[in-house]
Amino acid sequence: MGAQKEAPRTAISQHAVHAWLLLLPALALLIAFTHWPALATLVDSFFSTPRGSRPGVWVGAENYQVMVEDPVFWQAVRNNLWFAGATIPLSIGLALLMALWVNEHLRGRALVRMAYFTPTVLPMIAVANIWLFFYTPQYGLLEQLSAALGLPSHNWLGDPRTALACVTLVAVWKEAGFFMIFYLAALQTLNPSLKEAAAIEGASRWYYFRRVQWPLLMPTTLFVLVNAVVNAFRLVDHVFILTRGGPDNASTLLLYHLYEVGFKFWDTGYAAAITVVLVVVLASVALFQFFVLDKRVHYK
Template identity: 85%
Template sequence: MSATATDNARGGLRPAAGALAAAAARREAVHAWLLLLPALVLLLSFTHWPTLSTFWDSLHATGRGGQTGAWAGLENYAVMVDDPVFWQAVRNNLWFAAATIPLSMGLALLMALWVNEKLAGRAFLRMAYFTPTVLPMIAVANIWLFFYTPQYGLLEQIRGAVGLGAHNWLGDPSTALACVTLVAVWKEAGFFMIFYLAALQTLNPSLKEAAAIEGASRWYFFRRVQWPLLMPTTLFVLVNAVINAFRLVDHIFILTRGGPDNASTLLLYHLYEVGFKFWDTGYAAAITVVLVVVLAGVALLQFFVLDKKVHYQ
């Protein structure tokens, strides 16, 4: 075959090979989208569509009989701005978050460091720390309700044994929110401990051996080696802790119902009361939109700003 004929044959093969490659790429793309389709349908059905529907409802008055109410524009948001109970719930939630997030994360890290060591009864300790996590939130609230019961509760028995007077822990505005905070920390610390423990077990044991050879103390080894390597896990736990701090409603419903005098009302409980007790769905939708926007903004800040600073170099 002449050189010209060979070149012509190669030129004819190039378009055919390109077409086959393009067809293979299309098949791979279709295959990938088909694999993603179930998760995408669930995400759109139970996350994005309800969010858009809630935003639409927040722009309308409360309807009747399942019908959309009259157009209200930003009136529900104006009512929210003028609502003193809403701002009380915001303040309570900020205090609640400021207490539960560092306390639960710090306690979880301490427990993980402890049960990661070789000690007798380590399996029992891990189970004991994790047990509050698997208990239903309603059950946890009822357990602590017994602790806080005036005159008969465990705390009252202890106070009576040391000669102190009775105190209504959940009925006092100065202690009601703190009592709910303590329950939340007790419930969440064991859950966060699992993530820290898993991260600690992935660290190379040679790091600890090298630190011991160099004569580094445990505190120095934790501060300069373990803590920087745990920062990605800390970011993940922080995101979950922030979300949990703004979605608590079960404990409030059982322990205090927002009282006394809204001293323990949190945002989600206030939303529940507005939507299902007073049946003002338009106003409840407006509160939901604000809550979703704030949490989404915090999550984006954590992932796209803090995430760049947590990886150990």
């Protein structure tokens, strides 16, 4: 009897060892490139920036105090909130409209889908350079259209009133096609009988979308929303190419400010403090969306 009991235990142990060996490569990469850098950044935020042969020393919360008193940081926070408030609803709404359109039986549907998705596969630097040509004063596409309509010339990226809006437009154009793919996949999983039943009952297309499609798309919307929030606070490529945060920090976003502090001014302690705050805020938003909103998005 004892030998019979030991045999299942040995088999379970072998399965457990086999499972851990399969997980080990991915787990090692996750720890080396995610958890360990995050922990090291947290520790560095409490130390001063090392200079030459002088190592960093413990300064406590001094880097966080510098961050609170930094006007450029708060300007970047305001800019990023405005940027997120514009890009998130616009990109999600546009993605949903495009998905509904290309989900219908229309001529050239594959070509239209490809056209909508093309901006997503383009490198972010390439996208920024394309739009940089559009915004170029006197020679850009927008300037040519303005001249044709008899409107005065305008420096779109050099005006504090329009610089951030121009960056926002580029981000929406880049992200909408990516989010469209998720909505399109969700639409294609809906039971066709729902649409047929709605048509038999005489429901309009708007009523069918509002009462049937939209509630069933809420889990997809939550997933897209999480990605949109993260993307809104990690944009740096477009700002670097288009405006470099100018003019007068009018288009500086948090991640670009972090880049300048860490790699331009080489203040790694202060940069680590900004990183910790940014990660904590984004993690809190993601946890709230998944553990609070997730319970409200499933249609029953």
